[in-house]
Each structure stands twice: as C-alpha cells, then as structure tokens.
Amino acid sequence: MSTxxxxxxxxxxxxxxxxxxxxxxxxxxxxxxRGWYIDxxxxxxxxxxxxxxxxxxxxxxxxxxxxxxxEALRRYREYAGVHPCPGCGIPVEGEFGYCCGPCNGxxxxxxxxxxxxxxxxxxxxxYDRFGSE
Numbered sequence: 001m002s003t004x005x006x007x008x009x010x011x012x013x014x015x016x017x018x019x020x021x022x023x024x025x026x027x028x029x030x031x032x033x034r035g036w037y038i039d040x041x042x043x044x045x046x047x048x049x050x051x052x053x054x055x056x057x058x059x060x061x062x063x064x065x066x067x068x069x070x071e072a073l074r075r076y077r078e079y080a081g082v083h084p085c086p087g088c089g090i091p092v093e094g095e096f097g098y099c100c101g102p103c104n105g106x107x108x109x110x111x112x113x114x115x116x117x118x119x120x121x122x123x124x125x126x127y128d129r130f131g132s133e
Contacts (some may be wrong), residue, residue, distance in 0.1 A: 005066040013066035019060040020048040038075040
C-alpha cells in the first residue's frame with residue numbers, strides 16, 4: 001500500500017541524530033532515543049528522536065518521512081539490543097551487521113550463497129517483545 005505522500009522536508013534526511021541531541025541539550029527533561037521510524041511507504045528507517053518522561057515523542061526531523069506530517073500515521077520503535085538482518089530480516093544481536101556472509105554479500109551485490117542461518121530463538125522472543133511494537 002502506498003499513500004502517495006511525499007516528505008515535506010527532505011532536507012532533514014540524515015540530520016536526526018544531531019537535531020535530537022541539540023534539542024535534548026536545551027531541555028534536560030528530554031531523553032534522546034535511537035530506533036526506527038516506521039513509514040507506510042518507506043518501511044523501517046533508522047532514526048533518532050526525543051521523548052518526554054511521560055512518553056510523549058518530540059521529533060524535530062519527522063517531516064523527512066512521507067508520513068511525518070500526518071500525526072496519526074507516525075510510528076516509532078526504540079532500539080532494544082536486537083535489529084533485523086538487512087539481508088533476510090531475522091533478528092541479529094547488536095547494533096549493526098548481518099546474520100551471515102551470504103546476507104552481507106547479497107546486500108552489497110556479491111553473491112555468496114543463500115542464508116541458512118540457524119538463529120537464536122531467544123533473540124526472536126526479545127525482538128517480538130520489544131522490536132515489533
């Protein structure tokens with residue numbers, strides 16, 4: 001499904017970490033959060049934003065996303081120690097990386113075979129609890 005929406009502020013792309021940290025430096029009540037913005041058109045996008053103690057999200061660069069200017073469509077997921085492998089999508093422990101060489105190769109255009117990883121089911125449980133909200 002595509003909304004047909006376009007980012008209102010494409011110039012903000014890649015500036016979210018700096019903007020969130022600058023905003024939090026001005027307001028000690030804000031916490032800088034790292035995770036993903038979930039856009040209907042673009043899918044999960046790595047992102048940084050701020051959060052108040054009551055859970056309210058303050059996002060200075062949200063309009064870099066197609067759905068960013070539509071408050072009802074905004075969805076966020078905080079990083080919880082597990083991320084989806086960019087190659088196959090299975091949960092991988094840590095901040096960056098792939099589950100295996102073939103996934104890394106496929107993502108950079110070097111065919112190394114097919115992913116046959118036997119992943120840790122504990123990571124699936126962690127990802128299901130915290131990563132897919």
